[in-house]
Amino acid sequence: MQLGLMQLWESGWISALLWGATITIMVGLCAMFAGLVIGIICGMIKWGRVTPLNWLVDGYTTVVRGVPELLIIYLLFFSSVEFVTRMANAFGWSGLADTGYAFIIAVIAIGTISGSYSTEVVRGALSSIPKGHLEAARALGMPRLRIFRKIILPQMLRIAVPGMNNVWQATMKDTALVSVVGLQELMRAANVGAGSTRNPFVFYLVAALIYLLITFVSQIFFKRAERALTLRGRS
Incomplete structure (x- = not known):
């Protein structure tokens, strides 16, 4: 173990792992933001029962949650990478598909x-918001946009934070799957280091500790956000 840790430090692999962790966090944050935008739009469609958009959203959630995450990554990447590579080469951006x-x-x-x-x-x-709040706002003649900003959004965020915490943790773990497309994130860096040094236990152990550190910091953030939203809702 001591030899492995020394090799990790002296050979510069710790820098590669930290850079991989940075890529992992960047992918997680961008994906979480995109997922949150999708979730708000599709969640409101399902909550408002907007037909036929409701059927499309049901189909989307059923298919994506019913298909393995790795298969979705394969389908999106390998169905488009050849076309993107050809277009990149045509415009002189040959490294685009690889980076x-x-x-x-x-x-x-x-x-x-x-x-x-x-x-x-x-x-x-959204379903947990008391209908009386919305009915009172409509009775007062509040515009729909103001109802959304002042009543729906604050309560939705306060109720959704614990669930979003679980989604974030799942999203961070899913980032390990994107190593199959060649992205140099944390899992990919650990895999390359393990193969190069033939010391897989140390590299995977360090990667696991980094993932746990990200999880620990994320838990602190979500707990503070939940506490802040709860206090704001009571004031």
Whole structure:
């Protein structure tokens, strides 16, 4: 173990792992933001029972949650990478498919997965808002946009934060799957280091500790956000 840790530090692998962790966090944050946008839009459609859009949203959530996450990444990446490579070569951007495109497709794939779960979290939060609040606002003649900003959105966020915490944790774990498209995130860096040094236990152990650190910091953030929203709702 001591030899492995020394090798990790002296050979510069710790820098590679930290850079991989940075990429992992960037993918997670971008995918979570995309999933949150999808979740709010689709959740409101399901909550408002907007037909036929409601059928499309039901189909989206059913398909994405019913298909393995890795398969979704494969489908999105390998169905488009050849076309993107040809277009990139035609415009002189030959390195696009090997660098930026892997990141983009990772965000799209993980964001799509995250959005399907966020949709149900948002829908459940919206359904928990007392109907009397909305009826009172309409009776006062408040515009729809103001009702959304002043009544629906604050209560939805307060109720949805615990569920979004679970979605974020799942999203971060799903980022490990995007190593299959060649993105140098944390899991990919650990895999390359383990293969190069033939010391897989140390690399995977360090990767696990980094994931746990990200989870620990995320839990603190969500607990503070939940406490702040709760106090604001009581004031």
